Amino acid sequence: MLVTNDFGDYAVLSAAEHEALTADALLLGHPRHADLEARALLHDTPREHWSDLESAAYATRKSFALDGPSLHIFVVTLRCDHSCQYCQVSRAAVDAAGFDMSLDDAYAALDRVFEAPAPALTIEFQGGEPALRFDLVRAIVERAQALNETHDRKLSFAMVSTLHHLSDDDLAYCRDHEIRLSTSIDGPAEWHDANRPNPGRDSWARTLHALARARAVLGDHAVSALPTLTRRALSDPKLLVDHYRDLGFPSIFLRPISPYGFALKTRRAIGYEMSDFLAFYEAALDYILELNASGEPFEETYTAILLRHMLTPFHSGYMDLRSPAGAGLGVLVYDYDGRVYPADEARMAARTGDDRFAMGRVTDALDTLMSSPAVRWLATGSVAETLPGCSECAFVPFCGADPVYHAAAHGDPIGDRANSAFCFKHKSLFTLLFNRLTDADASTLTTFLAWAMGKPRSDILAPGHVDR
Ligand code: SF4
Missing domain, CATH: 3.20.20.70 (Aldolase class I)
Structure with missing residues (x-):
């Protein structure tokens, strides 16, 4: 089970771990507790606001939004x-x-x-x-x-x-x-x-x-x-x-x-x-x-x-x-x-x-x-986090919205994720890549990290970092 948060942190859980997490039973002392807390995927007490660190992470990920x-x-x-x-x-x-x-x-x-x-x-x-x-x-x-x-x-x-x-x-x-x-x-x-x-x-x-x-x-x-x-x-x-x-x-x-x-x-x-x-x-x-x-x-x-x-x-x-x-x-x-x-x-x-x-x-x-x-109309389908289907999708922190495609193919910019080639493509690609990340050998992880960071493979000294 892949779980993600708004800031793009993620973890892959076993079915039992996922069940415990959603049942609120992933208690202190559970082997995944500290790990999930560190990734901001679990909080022991309810919170009303993001921390400054989380706000900064979100602002970094969406920094293009204010550029016009x-x-x-x-x-x-x-x-x-x-x-x-x-x-x-x-x-x-x-x-x-x-x-x-x-x-x-x-x-x-x-x-x-x-x-x-x-x-x-x-x-x-x-x-x-x-x-x-x-x-x-x-x-x-x-x-x-x-x-x-x-x-x-x-x-x-x-x-x-x-x-x-x-x-x-x-x-x-x-x-x-x-x-x-x-x-x-x-x-x-x-x-x-x-x-x-x-x-x-x-x-x-x-x-x-x-x-x-x-x-x-x-x-x-x-x-x-x-x-x-x-x-x-x-x-x-x-x-x-x-x-x-x-x-x-x-x-x-x-x-x-x-x-x-x-x-x-x-x-x-x-x-x-x-x-x-x-x-x-x-x-x-x-x-x-x-x-x-x-x-x-x-x-x-x-x-x-x-x-x-x-x-x-x-x-x-x-x-x-x-x-x-x-x-x-x-x-x-x-x-x-x-x-x-x-x-x-x-x-x-x-x-x-x-x-x-x-x-x-x-x-x-x-x-x-x-x-x-035209822009106001397209804007109704421009924020993936608000769209039906996307708002509950684990891939939304990494994905995007394509209101022009959905307007052309489905008649309105919001579109229908169940029949969307854009969504099918991205769900399939994210699934493929997350599966590869969890199963990968050191060579594949090194290649993936090099591509993600735009660096030569020789710069990736240890392909750690990736949840396995
Ligand atoms: S994979 Fe599909 S449902 Fe998920 S965020 Fe992308 S378009 Fe939306």
């Missing part, structure tokens, strides 16, 4: 020369007119960025293919840096791109202005080219060529990559992991395909059940743990995020697993046409005609956007 939006996504153009199967509704043809962000809207969006109180701000360029408007990317970066001379925030930039259209000059600009690059590699050529058709049907080869150029200019670890997992990739987890290793990546981020952005017919062709993803994930994780045990450090990034929530007092910062949710409260998306959305998935839903997520326009003040009907 810290991730600002600029969709500088909707145009793209790829026609990816899972991105049909959020792209426009490469020569189409009227799908680029105007300079006025970009500058207005920057005013919103600096209205947010967050001490650290990230501006991320997305598309379409943002490299098609690298001139606009440069203008935004330079204006942001100029504004930051008075605002004095920790400012960082990122760009999600196929890399194909970045010249050496553009790459040097990314290096000089510390723009982190992220690209998509869906697996070997056959998989990638089937998922991501471009005019020459050579997307994989062009991506690898561009990756080599980018690494030559920016350094070996300056470009990260992410696979979008279609049904084909689920058939061979080892092949996918090996492809990333062969390309010199130190990690892979395994997440199921987003249910947004493509038509139902395509979803039937390339989509899959969450249970299929979970079987794939477990096989991939086992293989990656074997690699680490044999001395090759390689990370599964989503596991590292979950373990950080489970094994440390800190939140990972990951926007899609927050409570209060990231949507609208931690992230803002500025679309090419000047409309503002609380999440990229909300922008995609709007493209299919669901306008309930639109917060307003870039010219509206941040206060107006943040108090818009």
Whole structure:
């Protein structure tokens, strides 16, 4: 039995220990008494307030809540020369007119960025293919840096791109202005080219060529990559992991395909059940743990995020697993046409005609956007600790709320946990990882702690600390 408290402390109890605890019979002198008391899972006398230590622990875990939006996504153009199967509704043809962000809207969006109180701000360029408007990317970066001379925030930039259209000059600009690059590699050529058709049907080869150029200019670890997992990739987890290793990546981020952005017919062709993803994930994780045990450090990034929530007092910062949710409260998306959305998935839903997520326009003040009907509506499902199902779930200190998914899938932001793919995924992953923690050998514990703390395995001297 897993028991947890609001601060993320936990213990695994036998059925008898759990029964004694819930029957109020875990008395002084019981072998688990002192241990559970030390973890704030048991108090001998009723208390009305948290201790200062507990309040500090809670504040640490939720420190993102007072920052306001810290991730600002600029969709500088909707145009793209790829026609990816899972991105049909959020792209426009490469020569189409009227799908680029105007300079006025970009500058207005920057005013919103600096209205947010967050001490650290990230501006991320997305598309379409943002490299098609690298001139606009440069203008935004330079204006942001100029504004930051008075605002004095920790400012960082990122760009999600196929890399194909970045010249050496553009790459040097990314290096000089510390723009982190992220690209998509869906697996070997056959998989990638089937998922991501471009005019020459050579997307994989062009991506690898561009990756080599980018690494030559920016350094070996300056470009990260992410696979979008279609049904084909689920058939061979080892092949996918090996492809990333062969390309010199130190990690892979395994997440199921987003249910947004493509038509139902395509979803039937390339989509899959969450249970299929979970079987794939477990096989991939086992293989990656074997690699680490044999001395090759390689990370599964989503596991590292979950373990950080489970094994440390800190939140990972990951926007899609927050409570209060990231949507609208931690992230803002500025679309090419000047409309503002609380999440990229909300922008995609709007493209299919669901306008309930639109917060307003870039010219509206941040206060107006943040108090818009869309944000108020989403806020009803943004705090996991208050949601039916979540409020009584042992995993809630480590989990998050996804009001955009639940609004899109169930019709309202609160949603129904019993039929929620988001909940099924996280219940399954937390169960898997807690089982692994209680059964693990020293090597697995060392790997898990290294991932949770973002340190090399050699820094984990003794894999103690974990309840067994
Ligand atoms: S696992 Fe499900 S019920 Fe538990 S906190 Fe996460 S979403 Fe809520």
